[in-house]
Amino acid sequence: MLSNLTKPLSRSLVSKANANPVGRRFKSTPFPSDHSNAEGTFLSQVKEYFDKAAGLTDYPQGLLKQIETCSAMVEVSFPVKMGDNHDYQIFHGWRAEHSHHRLPTKGGIRYSEAVDEQEIKALAALMTYKCAVVDVPFGGAKGGVKLDPKKYTANELEAITKAYAQALIDKNFISPGLDVPAPDMGTGPREMGWIMQTYKAAYPSNIDAAACITGKPVSHGGIRGRTTATGLGVFFCLKEALRTPYVLEKTGLTGGIEGKKVVVQGFGNVGFYAAKFCHKAGAKVIAIAEYNGSVYNENGVDPDDAFEFFRKNKTFDGYTKGKFLPTSREVLEINCDVLIPAALEGEVNAQNAERIKAKIIVEAANGPTTPKAEAIMEKNGVFVIPDLLANAGGVTVSYFEWLKNLSHMRFGRMTKRYEESKWANLVTSLEKSSKTTWSEEERKLISYGAGEEELVNSGLEETMITSFKEVLDTSIAKKTNMRTAAYVVAVSKVANTYLDLGL
Numbered sequence: 001m002l003s004n005l006t007k008p009l010s011r012s013l014v015s016k017a018n019a020n021p022v023g024r025r026f027k028s029t030p031f032p033s034d035h036s037n038a039e040g041t042f043l044s045q046v047k048e049y050f051d052k053a054a055g056l057t058d059y060p061q062g063l064l065k066q067i068e069t070c071s072a073m074v075e076v077s078f079p080v081k082m083g084d085n086h087d088y089q090i091f092h093g094w095r096a097e098h099s100h101h102r103l104p105t106k107g108g109i110r111y112s113e114a115v116d117e118q119e120i121k122a123l124a125a126l127m128t129y130k131c132a133v134v135d136v137p138f139g140g141a142k143g144g145v146k147l148d149p150k151k152y153t154a155n156e157l158e159a160i161t162k163a164y165a166q167a168l169i170d171k172n173f174i175s176p177g178l179d180v181p182a183p184d185m186g187t188g189p190r191e192m193g194w195i196m197q198t199y200k201a202a203y204p205s206n207i208d209a210a211a212c213i214t215g216k217p218v219s220h221g222g223i224r225g226r227t228t229a230t231g232l233g234v235f236f237c238l239k240e241a242l243r244t245p246y247v248l249e250k251t252g253l254t255g256g257i258e259g260k261k262v263v264v265q266g267f268g269n270v271g272f273y274a275a276k277f278c279h280k281a282g283a284k285v286i287a288i289a290e291y292n293g294s295v296y297n298e299n300g301v302d303p304d305d306a307f308e309f310f311r312k313n314k315t316f317d318g319y320t321k322g323k324f325l326p327t328s329r330e331v332l333e334i335n336c337d338v339l340i341p342a343a344l345e346g347e348v349n350a351q352n353a354e355r356i357k358a359k360i361i362v363e364a365a366n367g368p369t370t371p372k373a374e375a376i377m378e379k380n381g382v383f384v385i386p387d388l389l390a391n392a393g394g395v396t397v398s399y400f401e402w403l404k405n406l407s408h409m410r411f412g413r414m415t416k417r418y419e420e421s422k423w424a425n426l427v428t429s430l431e432k433s434s435k436t437t438w439s440e441e442e443r444k445l446i447s448y449g450a451g452e453e454e455l456v457n458s459g460l461e462e463t464m465i466t467s468f469k470e471v472l473d474t475s476i477a478k479k480t481n482m483r484t485a486a487y488v489v490a491v492s493k494v495a496n497t498y499l500d501l502g503l
């Protein structure tokens, strides 16, 4: 399947592509991203961002070094029986625990052919900073297995996932109090369920075993709202930006999401929900890019409809509600108000940054912008809401899930009916005293008691708004961009934790 993507485009695709909104001839997008290495590794880029922010603080060098250094890393190789002849295939995986300043450490598990040690370390470091920015009391971690999940059956993936989980259990790199994984690219609730099952089998008497992982199916202790959380958090950040006079002045945009032209790259868990919430709020999602081509419609596409088509066909080719473009990365350059990269790191880089026309970039992916690209776009007035803030909704709701698992009760169970009857009584009193009758709809609206999903989404919105404001205030106070400000916020919080406790 992948080899098709690296073949030269057929003539018909090239000629169709010439009439494209970017105005250049499309090329196929290599997979995985090839740009981050041309501008240093992803890990070196995260270090560059960290160093810039650290330079704006007064913490001692040794302390800053401790914050930056990855605390623990495990590399595992494990055999799994594959295929009809039951031969073994050896898989390679990693788990990095970047910072133990708070426990457990937290971060997703990625399945991708591009996974390697430096990528996992970079992603783990981002998790430390991200958790600090949104006041989630965890250290940062990340795991990954080098494989393309598209090449394996569900049964094979189950065997691989359980073997990887067992390898992490053997090394003490997964447990409710030490290290709690979650989904990332290429994994989702299904994989999290398999991992929980493996952990429970290893520790059958651990009453808190379900808290060893988040992003699980709701039927097995997961929380309502985790699947949508990262995309919804991206949306909350954008919404906040678009009602902040400082941002509007900087970007020249009018307030509110309605009517804004949005381009999304990566139509998986995060990209799909980010697009869906923007569309629901009245934005026009004018382009959606996947690794094997994109869909473009100046009047906007309906993300639900496009997702259904993509899920069935594994491509946008043939989707009639927009123009098919046989590329991905060039779509980032389309004229739009808001760009949401939700795929890989390094997609906005020194080679394309000058051509980015979006006024706001909301980094749903981890590390989509290289430092060189950031410098170019800053000069061009692009307002970037950085990954460690913009995509922190996922880990925020993971935190809620972990708390739910430790309390062994769903949020709202004790309060929902109590609240409903209290408000219903109030409405009845108001009706009596005002001698009016409220409609059933009005009654419901007032007296509805919040259930788990409403509480989760409310906690998520509060977190994203508060964190956005804190980062923006820091950015203004330090006269720096939002990314450096977010790193300053993170570094300060981690540093203060160390200083309070002693190293």
Ligand SMILES: NC(=O)C1=CN([C@@H]2O[C@H](COP(=O)(O)OP(=O)(O)OC[C@H]3O[C@@H](n4cnc5c(N)ncnc54)[C@H](O)[C@@H]3O)[C@@H](O)[C@H]2O)C=CC1
Pocket: 029, 030, 031, 033, 108, 183, 184, 185, 186, 187, 230, 265, 266, 267, 268, 269, 270, 271, 289, 290, 291, 292, 328, 329, 342, 343, 344, 345, 364, 365, 366, 391, 392, 394, 395
């Ligand atoms: N799942 C989560 O809760 C969180 C994910 N993230 C980040 O968001 C990004 C996306 O993650 P998920 O949506 O969970 O992964 P996913 O696996 O659900 O979806 C990723 C999508 O991107 C597509 N893709 C891959 N390469 C591409 C390319 N070159 N161009 C366009 N599309 C491409 C894939 O085909 C897939 O549909 C990653 O950077 C991840 O680290 C960040 C925070 C939390």
Ligand SMILES: O=C(O)CCC(=O)C(=O)O
Pocket: 106, 107, 108, 109, 127, 130, 180, 181, 182, 183, 184, 214, 215, 366, 391, 392, 394, 395, 396, 398
């Ligand atoms: O939900 C989590 O614990 C981590 C999500 C994640 O991997 C990320 O934010 O990059």
